[in-house]
Amino acid sequence: MLKQIQQLGANTLGTLQGLGRATLMLFGALWGRPRPLKNWHLYMKQIYVVGVLSLLIILVSGLFIGMVLALQGYTVLAKFGAEQMLGPLVALSLLRELGPVVTALLFAGRAGSALTAEIGLMKATEQLSSMEMMAVDPLRRVIAPRFWAGVISMPLLALIFNAVGILGGHLVGVDWLGVDAGGYWSAMQANVDFQQDVVNGVIKSIVFAFIVTVIALHKGFDAVPTSEGISQATTQTVVTASLAVLGFDFVLTAVMFGG
Amino acid sequence: MEFGLDKPLVDIQNLTFRRGDRVIYDDMSMQFQRGKVTAIMGPSGIGKTTLLRLIGGQLKPDSGKILFEGADIPTLTRQELYQARKKMSMLFQSGALFTEMSVFDNVAFPIREHTRLPEAIIRTMVLMKLEAVGLRGARDLMPAELSGGMARRAALARAIALDPQLIMYDEPFAGQDPISMGVIVRLIRSLNDALGLTSIVVSHDVAEVMSIADYVYVVAERRVIGHGTPEQLRQHESPLVQQFLQGQADGPVPFHFKAAEYATELMELSR
Numbered sequence: 369m370l371k372q373i374q375q376l377g378a379n380t381l382g383t384l385q386g387l388g389r390a391t392l393m394l395f396g397a398l399w400g401r402p403r404p405l406k407n408w409h410l411y412m413k414q415i416y417v418v419g420v421l422s423l424l425i426i427l428v429s430g431l432f433i434g435m436v437l438a439l440q441g442y443t444v445l446a447k448f449g450a451e452q453m454l455g456p457l458v459a460l461s462l463l464r465e466l467g468p469v470v471t472a473l474l475f476a477g478r479a480g481s482a483l484t485a486e487i488g489l490m491k492a493t494e495q496l497s498s499m500e501m502m503a504v505d506p507l508r509r510v511i512a513p514r515f516w517a518g519v520i521s522m523p524l525l526a527l528i529f530n531a532v533g534i535l536g537g538h539l540v541g542v543d544w545l546g547v548d549a550g551g552y553w554s555a556m557q558a559n560v561d562f563q564q565d566v567v568n569g570v571i572k573s574i575v576f577a578f579i580v581t582v583i584a585l586h587k588g589f590d591a592v593p594t595s596e597g598i599s600q601a602t603t604q605t606v607v608t609a610s611l612a613v614l615g616f617d618f619v620l621t622a623v624m625f626g627g
Numbered sequence: 628m629e630f631g632l633d634k635p636l637v638d639i640q641n642l643t644f645r646r647g648d649r650v651i652y653d654d655m656s657m658q659f660q661r662g663k664v665t666a667i668m669g670p671s672g673i674g675k676t677t678l679l680r681l682i683g684g685q686l687k688p689d690s691g692k693i694l695f696e697g698a699d700i701p702t703l704t705r706q707e708l709y710q711a712r713k714k715m716s717m718l719f720q721s722g723a724l725f726t727e728m729s730v731f732d733n734v735a736f737p738i739r740e741h742t743r744l745p746e747a748i749i750r751t752m753v754l755m756k757l758e759a760v761g762l763r764g765a766r767d768l769m770p771a772e773l774s775g776g777m778a779r780r781a782a783l784a785r786a787i788a789l790d791p792q793l794i795m796y797d798e799p800f801a802g803q804d805p806i807s808m809g810v811i812v813r814l815i816r817s818l819n820d821a822l823g824l825t826s827i828v829v830s831h832d833v834a835e836v837m838s839i840a841d842y843v844y845v846v847a848e849r850r851v852i853g854h855g856t857p858e859q860l861r862q863h864e865s866p867l868v869q870q871f872l873q874g875q876a877d878g879p880v881p882f883h884f885k886a887a888e889y890a891t892e893l894m895e896l897s898r
C-alpha cells in the first residue's frame with residue numbers, strides 16, 4: 369500500500385518534471401526574435417514533411433469516415449422519416465468532433481511519431497550536441513520550425529478532413545441511398561452555425577495541434593539516446609498524445625457545447 | 628583587450644565535476660598551449676568526452692575554473708558562451724554529420740549560419756576545406772554513403788569551416804582502419820600547423836597520440852597521473868603511467884572490477 373502511494377507520488381513528480389522540461393524547451397525555441405525570413409526554407413520544408421505528407425492518410429480517412437457516417441446516420445434517420453437531416457448530421461459530427469479528433473489521432477500516429485524518432489535520433493547521433501558546439505541553438509534551428517509546422521498544418525488538415533468527409537457523406541447519402549441532393553446541402557446550411565460549429569471546431573484542432581506537436585517534440589528531445597530509448601519515446605508520443613487529445617476533447621466539448 | 632599570446636588558450640584550474648554521487652574529476656588542473664597539439668589519454672569511461680563538453684560549456688563544473696582566452700566558460704552568459712563557441716570546434720566521436728544534408732551542405736552549414744556571405748564565396752570556402760581533408764570529390768555524397776574514415780574527415784572539414792582557434796577531437800582514431808588512421812594522424816598535425824590552431828586530442832590509442840602530441844596528460848582515477856612531452860612520459864617513474872603506456876592488462880590499475888573473492892563466490896554457487 370505504502371509502496372503504491374510512493375509510486376503514485378513518483379509518477380506524479382515525473383509527469384510534472386516532464387511538463388516543466390517541455391515548457392522550458394518550448395520557451396527556448398520560441399523566445400526572442402523569430403527569424404522566419406532567414407530560415408523560411410526550414411519552415412517550408414517542415415510544413416511539407418509534417419503537413420503535405422500527411423495529406424493522403426487524411427484524405428482517405430476523411431472520405432471513409434464521411435461515408436460511414438452517412439450510412440449509419442441514414443438507417444437511423446430513415447426510421448423517423450428524417451432522411452433530409454442527413455446533411456446536418458454528417459456535417460455537425462465532423463465539424464464538432466470527428467474532424468479535429470480523428471485528424472489529431474492520425475496526426476499523432478503519422479507525423480508525431482516521425483518527429484519524435486527524428487529528433488531522438490539526432491540526439492543519439494550527437495547531431496544536436498554538435499550543432500550546439502557550432503554555436504547554433506538546436507531549439508531554434510530544429511525545434512521551432514517543427515513546432516510551427518505542426519501547429520499550422522494540423523488545423524488545415526482537419527479542415528480538409530471535414531470537407532472530404534462531407535463529400536463522402538454526399539457520395540453515400542445522395543448518390544447511393546438517394547437522399548435529395550438539394551436537401552442535403554440546404555439542410556446543412558440551415559443547421560450549421562459558423563460561430564458555434566465551424567469556429568469551435570477550428571479552435572479544438574488548434575489546441576490539439578499544439579498538444580500533439582509539443583508532446584512529439586518533447587519526447588524526442590528528452591529521449592534516452594539509445595535504440596530502446598527512441599523506440600520507447602516514439603510509442604509514448606502516440607499513446608500520450610492520443611490520450612491527451614481525447615481528454616482535452618472532453619473538456620473543450622463540455623465548455624463549448626455543454627450547458 | 629588582447630589576451631596574452633604566451634598564456635595558455637585553455638586553462639583548467641582545480642576542476643571538480645560530479646555526475647550524481649560519482650566524482651568524475653577531483654580538483655584537476657590542465658593547460659593547453661596555443662599552437663600546440665595537446666593530448667589527453669586515459670582509459671575508457673574516465674570522463675574524457677565529459678571534459679571536452681565542460682570546455683565547450685555544455686556541462687557545468689561543480690567547482691573550479693575553465694578559462695578560454697581568459698574568460699571563465701561556466702560563468703559566461705548564454706550570448707557570451709555562443710560567441711566563445713564560434714572560436715572553438717569539436718569533432719565528435721561519431722562525426723555527427725547532419726544526415727539529411729550532403730557533405731557540401733554539412734561543411735557549408737556553420738558558414739551559412741554565422742555569416743551572410745554570397746553563395747559563390749561559400750562554395751569556394753567549402754571546396755577549400757574539403758580539399759584540405761581530401762574529400763573535394765565527395766561533396767555531393769550523403770553522409771550515409773561515406774565510410775567511417777571519410778565521415779570523420781568530412782566532419783573535420785565542417786569543424787574547420789569557420790577557422791576556429793581551438794579544435795577538440797574526441798577519440799579521432801577509434802574504430803578506424805590503419806590507413807584512415809594514418810590519414811587522420813597526419814591531418815591533425817598538418818591542420819594544426821598550417822592553420823595555426825590549438826588542438827586537444829582525447830584518445831586511448833597510445834601509439835598514435837605519442838606520435839603527434841606536443842604535450843600529453845594521462846588521466847586516471849579522477850585526476851592527472853602524469854604529464855609531459857611524449858619523451859618525458861616514456862621516462863616517467865609512475866608505474867601507473869607506465870602500465871597505461873605499455874598497455875599491460877594488470878598492474879596498479881587492476882584488470883578485475885572490484886568483486887568478492889573468486890573462490891568464495893564459486894563456493895557459494897555450489898551450495
Ligand SMILES: Nc1ncnc2c1ncn2[C@@H]1O[C@H](COP(=O)(O)OP(=O)(O)O)[C@@H](O)[C@H]1O
Binds near residue numbers: 672676
Ligand atoms: N549523460 C550522462 N549521464 C550520466 N552519466 C554519464 C553521462 N555521460 C557519461 N556519463 C558517465 O560519465 C563517465 C565518463 O564518461 P565519458 O566522458 O563519456 O568517458 P570517456 O569519454 O572517457 O570514455 C562514464 O562513466 C559515463 O558512464
Ligand SMILES: [Mg+2]
Binds near residue numbers: 675676677720797798
Ligand atoms: Mg568518450
